[in-house]
Amino acid sequence: xxxxxLPALIALTFVLFAILIPAFGLWKPSTSQPLAVVGSxxxxxxxxxxxxSYLQTGSIRYFxxxxxxxxxxxxxxxxxxxxxxxxxNTVAFFVLIHSRHVARTEYPGKEMPYxxxxxxxxxxxxxxxxxxxxxxxxxxxxISSLASYGLIAIGSRPAPFAAxxxxxxxxxxxxxxxxxxxxxYTVTGTLNIIxxxxxxxxxxxxxxxxxxxxxxxxxxxxxAALFPLHGWLPDSYTFASSSSTALIAPIGTKVAAYILxxxxxxxxxxxxxxxxxxxxTVIGVLAAIGILYGSIMAIAQTEMKRMLAYSSVSQxxxxxxxxxxxxxxxxxxxxxxxxxxxxxxACLFLVAGNLRMKEGHSDISKFDDxxxxxxxxxxxxxxxxxxxxxxxxxLAGFFSKWYLALGTIDNENWLFLTVILVSSLLxxxxxxxxxxxxxxxxxxxDQKEAxxxxxxEVSASMLIPTSVLAIALFVIGFANAAxxxxxxxxxxx
Amino acid sequence: xxxxxxGHYAYWFVVILMCVGLYGILFKKNLVKKTxxxxxxxxxxxxxxxxxASKWDATVPVRDSNIPVEQVANYLNPLPHTLMLTAIVVGVxxxxxxxxxxxxIYNRYGTLDEQELLEEIQ
Numbered sequence: 001x002x003x004x005x006l007p008a009l010i011a012l013t014f015v016l017f018a019i020l021i022p023a024f025g026l027w028k029p030s031t032s033q034p035l036a037v038v039g040s041x042x043x044x045x046x047x048x049x050x051x052x053s054y055l056q057t058g059s060i061r062y063f064x065x066x067x068x069x070x071x072x073x074x075x076x077x078x079x080x081x082x083x084x085x086x087x088x089n090t091v092a093f094f095v096l097i098h099s100r101h102v103a104r105t106e107y108p109g110k111e112m113p114y115x116x117x118x119x120x121x122x123x124x125x126x127x128x129x130x131x132x133x134x135x136x137x138x139x140x141x142x143i144s145s146l147a148s149y150g151l152i153a154i155g156s157r158p159a160p161f162a163a164x165x166x167x168x169x170x171x172x173x174x175x176x177x178x179x180x181x182x183x184x185y186t187v188t189g190t191l192n193i194i195x196x197x198x199x200x201x202x203x204x205x206x207x208x209x210x211x212x213x214x215x216x217x218x219x220x221x222x223x224a225a226l227f228p229l230h231g232w233l234p235d236s237y238t239f240a241s242s243s244s245t246a247l248i249a250p251i252g253t254k255v256a257a258y259i260l261x262x263x264x265x266x267x268x269x270x271x272x273x274x275x276x277x278x279x280x281t282v283i284g285v286l287a288a289i290g291i292l293y294g295s296i297m298a299i300a301q302t303e304m305k306r307m308l309a310y311s312s313v314s315q316x317x318x319x320x321x322x323x324x325x326x327x328x329x330x331x332x333x334x335x336x337x338x339x340x341x342x343x344x345x346a347c348l349f350l351v352a353g354n355l356r357m358k359e360g361h362s363d364i365s366k367f368d369d370x371x372x373x374x375x376x377x378x379x380x381x382x383x384x385x386x387x388x389x390x391x392x393x394x395l396a397g398f399f400s401k402w403y404l405a406l407g408t409i410d411n412e413n414w415l416f417l418t419v420i421l422v423s424s425l426l427x428x429x430x431x432x433x434x435x436x437x438x439x440x441x442x443x444x445x446d447q448k449e450a451x452x453x454x455x456x457e458v459s460a461s462m463l464i465p466t467s468v469l470a471i472a473l474f475v476i477g478f479a480n481a482a483x484x485x486x487x488x489x490x491x492x493x
Numbered sequence: 494x495x496x497x498x499x500g501h502y503a504y505w506f507v508v509i510l511m512c513v514g515l516y517g518i519l520f521k522k523n524l525v526k527k528t529x530x531x532x533x534x535x536x537x538x539x540x541x542x543x544x545x546a547s548k549w550d551a552t553v554p555v556r557d558s559n560i561p562v563e564q565v566a567n568y569l570n571p572l573p574h575t576l577m578l579t580a581i582v583v584g585v586x587x588x589x590x591x592x593x594x595x596x597x598i599y600n601r602y603g604t605l606d607e608q609e610l611l612e613e614i615q
Contacts, residue, residue, distance in 0.1 A: 135576050142583045149590050153597065158614045160597035164524065167594065171531055171587050172518060178580065179538050185573070186545050 006050040007062040007075035007130050010085060013043045014123035018116055025112030033103060036115040037096045040122065044089040051082045055486065061132070069132070069192040076132040076194070079490030080266075083335060084129045084258045088251045091342045092122055094465040095250075098350050099243035101357060101462055106241040107154050114154060118247060121147035125255045134181045134191045134267075137259065138174065141223070145170050148252060151244040152236045162235035169232045173222030180215030183208045197267050210277050216263055217279055224256035226283065226320060227290030230313045234297075237309035242353030245305060249312055249349055250342040257319045257338065265492050270326045284324030288419045291317035295426035304352045304362035307430060308345065311389070314423060315341045321416060322404050330407030332487040337400035339483070340388070340476060344397060347385040347469035354378045354458045354466060367437040374456045377463055379438055381470035386431035388473045391424045396476035403484065503544040510537035524598070524605045528591045535584045539577050546573035 002009070017039030024031040054060070059078035063069070077085075096118065103111050124144025131137050149170070153163035185191060187208055188199045203209050222229045233253075237245050264273050264280065273279050294314025301307035319341070322334025352362045354375065359366075372379055388395035401420060408417040457463060476483065498505065514537055517530015546569060554571040556562060599605055602613055 135579075139579055139583065142587070146586055146590050149594070153594055157601055160594045160601065161610055161614065164591065164594040164598060167587070167591055168518060168527055168531055172515075172534060175535050175538050179541065182538065182542050182545065182573075 003050070003053045003057065004060060005062065006046060006053075007060060007077040008064070010043050010046050010050070010089075011075070011123060011126050011130060013039055013046065014119050014126060018119040018123060021116045021119060022112060025116070029109070029111050032111040032115040033096070033100050036118055037093065039119055040089060040093040040096050043122070043126070044086075044093045047082070047086040047089045050077060051086045054079060054082045070190045070195045073136055074132040074192070075130040077130065079486075080258070080261060080335075080492075081129045083487070083490065084254065084338070085126060087339050087342050088125055088129075088254060089122070091250050091346045091469075092118075092247060094469055095243065095246045095346055095350070098246065098353065098462050098465040101459055102241065102243040102353055105357060106243070110154060114151070117147045117150045120144075121151060121247070122251075123147075125251055128255055129258055132193050134184065134193060134196070138178050138181060141174055141177070141259075142171075144252070144255070145174060145223075148248055151248060152240040154244060155240040157239075158235070159239040159241075162232075162239045166232040166236045169222055169229075173219040173229070175219070176215045176222075177219030180212040180219065183212035183215070187212075193262065193267050197269065200268060201272060204272055204275055213263075213268065213273065213276055213279060217260065217283065220256050220259045220263070221283070221286075224253050224260060224320065225313055225316055227286045227293060227313070227317065230290065230294075233313060234306055234309040237312070238303065238306040242305075242349070242356050245309075246346055246349035246353060249309070250346040253312065253316045254319075254338050254342055257316060257323070257334075260320065261323055261334075264323060264326075265331075269492075280324045280326055283320055284416065287317040287320035287324060288416055289317075290314065291321070291419055291423045292426070295423045295430070299426065299430045301430075302363060302365050304355070304364055304434075305349070307364065308348050308352065311427070311430070312345060314427075315345070315389075318400070318404060318420070321419075322407060325404075325407045325411055325413070325416070327407055327410050328488055328491045329403050329410050331491050332484050333400050333403030333405075333407050335487045335490070336396075336403060336480065336484060340396040340400045340473070343469050343472050343476065344385045344388050347381055347466060347473070348389070350462070350466045350469065351378055351382040351385070354462055357458055357462065358456060364434055364437070367434060369438065371438045374454070375458070376455065377457055377467055381466045383435055383439075384470040384473055386435060388477075390428045390431055394474070394477045396473045396480070399477060399480040399484075503547075504541070507537050507541045507544065510540065522607045524595055524607060524610075527607075528588065528595070531591070532584065532588060535580075535587070539580055539584070542573045542577045542580070546570045 017035060021032050021035050024035060054077065059076065062075040063072050064074065065072060103114060107114060121144050124140045124147060127140030128137055128144060131140060149163045149167045152166060153160045184196060187203050187206055188196050190196050225233045237249055264270065291314045294310050294317065298307045298310040298314065301310060318337050319334045322330040322337065355362045384395065388397035391397045391401045401424065405417055405420050408420065510533060514530050514534025517533060518527055521527050521530060548569055551567050551569050554568050560567045595605060602610055604610060
């Protein structure tokens with residue numbers, strides 16, 4: 001009974017809590033954070049239940065008001081959307097638990113608007129993933145974007161300016177996407193993705209279809225921070241408050257990557273995309289450049305959050321590269337990397353939040369041996385996530401890179417294989433220098449201070465989410481065969 | 494050739510408007526002017542949708558007893574207009590957020606010039 005209504009229920013959970021939080025928050029602001037945790041917790045349980053029932057019964061199409069497409073609008077819960085929903089809601093659940101203390105110190109008195117905005121952002125992300133209608137996708141895109149601008153503007157002094165630049169670039173991208181939708185609508189006369197996918201092959205040579213594809217990929221590429229369009233990302237992630245970054249960084253770009261998957265694999269189909277315009281080649285090359293550029297820029301940073309932001313540019317490149325390979329191995333590798341990167345990046349940004357909470361900064365040049373003694377569990381979580389990011393087995397990060405590498409070999413694309421290998425070495429450079437500072441190097445002048453350092457770990461509500469995400473990396477690593485078997489089933493060809 | 498230009502005059506208007514908007518976004522240094530450029534850019538897409546739905550000699554999409562329902566060419570397509578209502582609301586909301594951010598920036602830095610702001614942040 002509940003299965004057939006799941007797609008709408010997940011989105012409705014966030015609508016309900018976006019209303020409940022201001023209602024209760026006016027009465028007692030301290031209820032906001034627990035309510036947000038409960039909301040995302042319910043959504044995570046529903047998504048897990050939905051994904052398990054998808055594995056047994058197959059995809060669900062939910063028609064709103066009983067009107068069937070193309071007249072009505074629908075939510076589609078298939079393998080791809082189910083997988084993404086599960087990943088983002090679970091990660092958001094842990095980040096929201098963590099934000100309790102961050103909220104008290106970084107933006108006191110603004111808890112109620114903050115968590116209401118967080119719920120709206122999650123509503124937008126979930127809606128973008130679930131909807132089966134291109135115009136609704138635009139609306140949900142703007143809901144999530146507007147909420148993200150607000151979330152990013154809460155933070156250090158330059159945060160509003162970073163948020164404003166993101167707003168200008170993001171809205172221009174969203175508008176380009178809308179223009180692409182308009183072109184497709186004039187050609188096919190429908191907005192439903194499944195309906196349009198059936199009609200598009202007969203219009204493949206139409207110039208407006210080519211233009212539509214290019215506009216949509218560029219517009220969504222802005223949101224995904226695909227290489228030349230990533231300009232908004234480093235400042236936004238650096239200046240926003242720790243909990244906003246930890247919420248948006250693992251989720252926002254993933255959702256945009258999901259839309260690219262949806263457009264390339266489901267709406268146009270790989271053969272048609274390549275027949276229309278060499279989009280997969282172009283985004284593959286851009287992703288490859290982005291992987292190297294992001295890694296090199298990350299090495300040059302001395303601020304941990306900024307370093308992680310550039311690392312995100314690089315990691316989103318892996319996902320897009322897996323998409324551009326357009327074979328089952330690349331597809332599974334990219335989806336596994338979506339899961340891995342969401343968990344790894346959330347864990348790393350939570351560690352940055354923990355350090356900011358205790359030290360007041362996350363400047364890598366000030367890291368030293370005393371951190372190991374002061375924050376044993378935080379630094380242990382950081383090490384696990386960093387090693388996973390570099391890609392050493394048995395941690396999760398190794399396996400997604402492994403499948404991506406197999407995918408490039410399958411396509412005989414030796415250039416991309418080299419990029420994956422080289423960037424893993426670059427990742428090692430910028431993560432191991434932190435590990436070296438914390439675990440190996442013992443600067444003489446701080447010798448006394450380092451030995452005197454007392455254990456000063458963050459509170460349990462921050463430590464537990466960080467550690468759970470780190471442990472999850474081991475679990476995903478060991479369970480990778482089972483996960484990949486499911487991902488191969490999702491591949492649409 | 495002339496027919497090509499005159500026959501698509503609505504689209505040319507949209508393209509020119511879009512270029513004006515993009516120019517504002519890319520080259521204006523004042524953040525308020527950038528926001529105005531963004532608004533023009535959004536409106537150009539709204540006008541594109543409105544122009545594709547317009548027809549000569551067609552009536553409003555309400556059933557008229559004189560025109561059989563089968564003669565779809567005599568009725569306007571209401572869908573693009575309805576979609577644009579939503580898009581306009583989205584645009585208004587975006588502008589609202591943009592102006593709120595501008596107020597926060599001005600309160601913190603006392604300027605809205607992009608160059609000065611960038612220097613201040615460095």
